[in-house]
Amino acid sequence: MKVKKIPQQLIPLAFLLALAVAALVIMRLVLLPETFGEYGHYRALAVDDVAALDIAYAGHQACAECHDDVYELKQQSNHRGVACEACHGPAAAHIEAPDEYAPEVPRNREHCTLCHGYNPTRPTGFPQIIPELHNPRQPCMTCHQPHHPELPHAPEECAACHRQIVNEKAVSHHASLSCTTCHDLPAEHLVDPVMVRALKPSTREKCGQCHASNADSAPEIPRIELATHGEGYLCWECHYPHQPEANR
Amino acid sequence: MNDKKPTTPRRDFLKTCATKIPQWLLVFSAFGPEQARAVDGESDYNPVEHNYAMGVDIHKCIGCGRCVDACKKENKVPEEPVYFRTWVERYVVPPEGEAHVDSPNGGRDGFPELPADREIFRTFFVPKLCNQCANPPCVQVCPVGATFVSRDGVVLVDDTYCVGCRYCIQACPYGARYLHPTKKVADKCTFCYHRIRRGLLPACVEACPTQARIFGEVGQQSSPLRRFLRFNDINVLKPALNTEPKVYYAGASREVR
Numbered sequence: 001m002k003v004k005k006i007p008q009q010l011i012p013l014a015f016l017l018a019l020a021v022a023a024l025v026i027m028r029l030v031l032l033p034e035t036f037g038e039y040g041h042y043r044a045l046a047v048d049d050v051a052a053l054d055i056a057y058a059g060h061q062a063c064a065e066c067h068d069d070v071y072e073l074k075q076q077s078n079h080r081g082v083a084c085e086a087c088h089g090p091a092a093a094h095i096e097a098p099d100e101y102a103p104e105v106p107r108n109r110e111h112c113t114l115c116h117g118y119n120p121t122r123p124t125g126f127p128q129i130i131p132e133l134h135n136p137r138q139p140c141m142t143c144h145q146p147h148h149p150e151l152p153h154a155p156e157e158c159a160a161c162h163r164q165i166v167n168e169k170a171v172s173h174h175a176s177l178s179c180t181t182c183h184d185l186p187a188e189h190l191v192d193p194v195m196v197r198a199l200k201p202s203t204r205e206k207c208g209q210c211h212a213s214n215a216d217s218a219p220e221i222p223r224i225e226l227a228t229h230g231e232g233y234l235c236w237e238c239h240y241p242h243q244p245e246a247n248r
Numbered sequence: 249m250n251d252k253k254p255t256t257p258r259r260d261f262l263k264t265c266a267t268k269i270p271q272w273l274l275v276f277s278a279f280g281p282e283q284a285r286a287v288d289g290e291s292d293y294n295p296v297e298h299n300y301a302m303g304v305d306i307h308k309c310i311g312c313g314r315c316v317d318a319c320k321k322e323n324k325v326p327e328e329p330v331y332f333r334t335w336v337e338r339y340v341v342p343p344e345g346e347a348h349v350d351s352p353n354g355g356r357d358g359f360p361e362l363p364a365d366r367e368i369f370r371t372f373f374v375p376k377l378c379n380q381c382a383n384p385p386c387v388q389v390c391p392v393g394a395t396f397v398s399r400d401g402v403v404l405v406d407d408t409y410c411v412g413c414r415y416c417i418q419a420c421p422y423g424a425r426y427l428h429p430t431k432k433v434a435d436k437c438t439f440c441y442h443r444i445r446r447g448l449l450p451a452c453v454e455a456c457p458t459q460a461r462i463f464g465e466v467g468q469q470s471s472p473l474r475r476f477l478r479f480n481d482i483n484v485l486k487p488a489l490n491t492e493p494k495v496y497y498a499g500a501s502r503e504v505r
Contacts, residue, residue: 033409042396046406047295053442056322057451082457086314090321114358115312115457121338121359121371122310126458 056090063091070147077148078194087111087146112140118164130163154190161193169242182206182241200236207235293445295399299466300439303476304375306499308460311336311373313355318455322440329353331426333437334377334452339503341370347503374504375461378403378424378437379485379493386416386425395434401494402439410434421489466494
């Protein structure tokens with residue numbers, strides 16, 4: 001049987017191919033980092049590189065170790081969920097060298113209004129003031145202790161906290177009504193506004209006192225048939241009484 | 249004559265190859281660089297036992313920007329107002345038409361007053377960050393294996409391996425990546441990987457005053473994240489892309505994307 005001879009021109013090509021394969025193998029061995037491909041298509045040690053970075057924020061547990069008195073006070077208050085470093089900034093350097101590095105102590109109004117300045121996008125019920133109207137230019141700390149921010153005294157009027165609603169109502173058809181005409185106001189709401197809420201009207205008859213067809217009220221007030229209009233809903237489930245749409 | 253030529257040199261060559269190449273391989277692998285592996289203080293950490301995730305409660309976000317500030321300080325994110333690992337968007341939905349979205353300086357300095365003529369039907373804040381996808385497009389496109397999903401479920405970037413080609417920045421459907429202006433490598437939120445490995449919370453979660461961000465692990469019982477997932481209607485961003493995000497949103501209405 002005659003073995004077919006390998007064509008002459010293939011021999012150098014085969015040699016080159018072998019050389020290329022060898023070069024590839026050697027380059028992979030030399031250039032690929034050792035841990036590449038250990039857990040996937042990446043350098044496994046990169047995970048440790050990221051994990052070894054330094055921290056800047058120490059975490060509230062670290063603050064509580066020395067400043068336990070302030071921490072305890074804060075935990076009793078409405079700021080219990082606000083970590084120390086949310087206001088005082090990163091403090092890991094302070095933990096390392098307490099005497100050399102002091103965390104910041106923000107005392108200006110602009111810092112407090114980052115959270116408590118009125119902004120319509122904020123969730124309803126979050127305590128907000130309009131800085132231009134609420135004791136302008138006075139540092140917040142004159143009246144409010146940030147580590148225990150309970151109200152210094154019961155507010156005398158609803159506008160102290162609900163200024164935006166009072167302003168809206170003031171230019172609406174409901175301008176002459178006081179807040180308590182519609183809202184039942186538990187006394188505790190003035191002391192603990194977060195836990196005890198002022199109540200919205202729970203019956204249709206409340207609005208019906210003025211707006212029912214047979215109500216004893218001024219003739220220009222819009223009337224509805226209480227028995228048939230929007231049956232099954234409370235009035236404020238469709239209408240926004242602080243800004244009645246009849247005004248527009 | 250050719251056929252009388254001795255064949256031994258070729259046979260010898262092949263024999264030599266068969267013995268020497270495995271030897272070289274052994275030698276090369278033995279002299280590879282050796283590096284310490286453990287991060288101080290936690291040698292018994294087993295990544296496969298963890299799968300980190302975050303919850304974002306849109307109803308609780310007050311748009312104070314403390315998370316953005318903390319993130320920049322913790323992770324040394326460049327100060328310029330175009331680089332963010334996390335940022336807060338303000339959505340203003342008018343009575344009719346498209347929602348208006350803005351995020352001045354990522355929300356770090358708060359939000360300016362809205363123009364008086366802008367009609368508000370609904371408005372809310374949406375904190376954004378890397379969604380730490382379980383099926384991340386950024387990892388798929390990386391040509392050099394510089395970005396990857398770690399075994400504990402966090403998408404990380406290998407600074408020393410990234411070539412700065414920006415494919416991942418293009419690929420991310422959430423705009424969560426940027427090219428670091430001085431390091432010239434891709435950079436992104438790591439869930440503060442260096443903090444969570446030390447048992448600390450990510451900086452944004454630590455700094456959030458209203459607990460709008462909840463950090464935890466998928467599958468971990470009795471944790472704040474578990475409760476959050478249980479008692480809220482949960483959405484993820486752009487679910488149609490099948491990226492399987494691990495940042496879960498409560499209260500994200502259809503305008504949010």
